[in-house]
Amino acid sequence: MMGDAVVIWGRLTEAFWLNFQLFALTLVFALPLGLVVAFGSMSRFAPLRGAVKTFVWVIRGTPLMLQVIVIFMGPGLLGFTNPWPSGSSGRLVAAVVAFVINYACYFSEIYRGGIEAVPKGQTEAGQVLGMTRTQIFFKVTLLQVIKRIIPPMGNEIITLVKDTSLANVISNKEIIMMAKEYSAKGLIWPLFSTAIFFLVFVGALTILFGWLEKRLDYFRC
Amino acid sequence: MKKYLSALLALGMALSVCACGAPASDTADNAASGTDSASTAEAADTASADADSDLAYIQGKGKMTIGYTVYEPMNYTDENGTFTGFDTELATAVCEKLGVEPDFVEINWDTKFVELEAKSIDCVWNGMTLTDDVQANQACTQPYVKNAQVVVMKKDNAYTSTADLVGKTVAVEAGSAGQTTVEEDENLMQADVITKTVQTDCLMEVEAGTADAAVLDLTLASAMIGEGTDYADLEMKDELNVEEYGVAFRKGSDAAAAVDTAFDELKADGTMQTLADKYGLTLAE
Numbered sequence: 001m002m003g004d005a006v007v008i009w010g011r012l013t014e015a016f017w018l019n020f021q022l023f024a025l026t027l028v029f030a031l032p033l034g035l036v037v038a039f040g041s042m043s044r045f046a047p048l049r050g051a052v053k054t055f056v057w058v059i060r061g062t063p064l065m066l067q068v069i070v071i072f073m074g075p076g077l078l079g080f081t082n083p084w085p086s087g088s089s090g091r092l093v094a095a096v097v098a099f100v101i102n103y104a105c106y107f108s109e110i111y112r113g114g115i116e117a118v119p120k121g122q123t124e125a126g127q128v129l130g131m132t133r134t135q136i137f138f139k140v141t142l143l144q145v146i147k148r149i150i151p152p153m154g155n156e157i158i159t160l161v162k163d164t165s166l167a168n169v170i171s172n173k174e175i176i177m178m179a180k181e182y183s184a185k186g187l188i189w190p191l192f193s194t195a196i197f198f199l200v201f202v203g204a205l206t207i208l209f210g211w212l213e214k215r216l217d218y219f220r221c
Numbered sequence: 222m223k224k225y226l227s228a229l230l231a232l233g234m235a236l237s238v239c240a241c242g243a244p245a246s247d248t249a250d251n252a253a254s255g256t257d258s259a260s261t262a263e264a265a266d267t268a269s270a271d272a273d274s275d276l277a278y279i280q281g282k283g284k285m286t287i288g289y290t291v292y293e294p295m296n297y298t299d300e301n302g303t304f305t306g307f308d309t310e311l312a313t314a315v316c317e318k319l320g321v322e323p324d325f326v327e328i329n330w331d332t333k334f335v336e337l338e339a340k341s342i343d344c345v346w347n348g349m350t351l352t353d354d355v356q357a358n359q360a361c362t363q364p365y366v367k368n369a370q371v372v373v374m375k376k377d378n379a380y381t382s383t384a385d386l387v388g389k390t391v392a393v394e395a396g397s398a399g400q401t402t403v404e405e406d407e408n409l410m411q412a413d414v415i416t417k418t419v420q421t422d423c424l425m426e427v428e429a430g431t432a433d434a435a436v437l438d439l440t441l442a443s444a445m446i447g448e449g450t451d452y453a454d455l456e457m458k459d460e461l462n463v464e465e466y467g468v469a470f471r472k473g474s475d476a477a478a479a480v481d482t483a484f485d486e487l488k489a490d491g492t493m494q495t496l497a498d499k500y501g502l503t504l505a506e
Contacts, residue, residue, distance in 0.1 A: 073431055074429075077429045081430065084431060
């Protein structure tokens, strides 16, 4: 009646693929966008800096779950045409958009911290040598920033892995929602077994970040 | 519905057997006397066909014996141990109008009509769906409560039948009767079905245009959508799996008509609507 364990593990794995897609797509777009937001919040042009900082405040100050709902249903509820593609792909796209915006804001603060931690003297030295601001950033600052931000980024990225479950609030059938289909029928082990998927994935990421940190260890500053 | 009922009945039986010995022996007594009087009642019926009416028989005893099974929200015992429910309260009100005492007897749902013929009960009053079979073989009252799964869409969307929803996005509550309805409908099963944790979220999806239609309970839908709500531009386009509940008396009984009259009075003075609101049900038109 409940279906055998092999089928259930298969369906859970299939559902976790959605968590993975959301995770990967969020990183691909939020990592560069975060840098753009970081520059905005450090801009010498005060109105832009103010606008970006207000935006970051709103995004970091409201629950991601609520943002997902607002991004997905907000346009339609406000009387505009529903912008999302129909079918389940539209729900994933909406979730990706909400996650990218949210994580770009968190990443931007990590970038900002990393950039501002590089001693100002280095920028001044670059200027004395006649380098442009762009050259200074990419040739002098960036690598040091990358090394510095790996631990806080690792932290945020691990949080992202688990946050992907929030996408089920707009009926993206990710692993928790899939498992709840069974718990609703009275079979509860699948729900608790989902922890294994997250643990294995986060374990792999932890090893990856440890390795990255070691690789960049030669780069002292 | 039947499965659900028999499951509840089984539970009710198990509980009553476990709780104490008395109800069990009561039931046995009832059953025994029931079988006894079956033949005599039949004989009496044929002998003096129209001699006295069933209503007169019930009023003569001074009580109406009502067959029920434990079935929330129709007949059940609440957390304070009080026997209550929509049917319990409604039957009590009707009995008052007929000048008799209600006498609730828990029955086996599968043999309800045998009990009826055997005169061990006078009526079956337990959220019973009025099917053609039941109406042909018993004297039934007018339908008093209606249940259905409704298709809710935006007002300006065209809808003729569920065939319009093939390939569209349809929101239902996970594990609800609405989901079962969608899975069993040959057109709706071809829709892109989205499950939500609560029925009200389905309405929000339709309002946002992220789902084309929602399938949910009639009662909930009528309370949540239309003028004066946040969902003023949504409407019910269709009713699926419509069920109407009625009360069954013995075939040829004139008591059904008397109960109908009482129903009309209770509808007119608003008593029935108050009860329907209390138990979250929708009255039949």
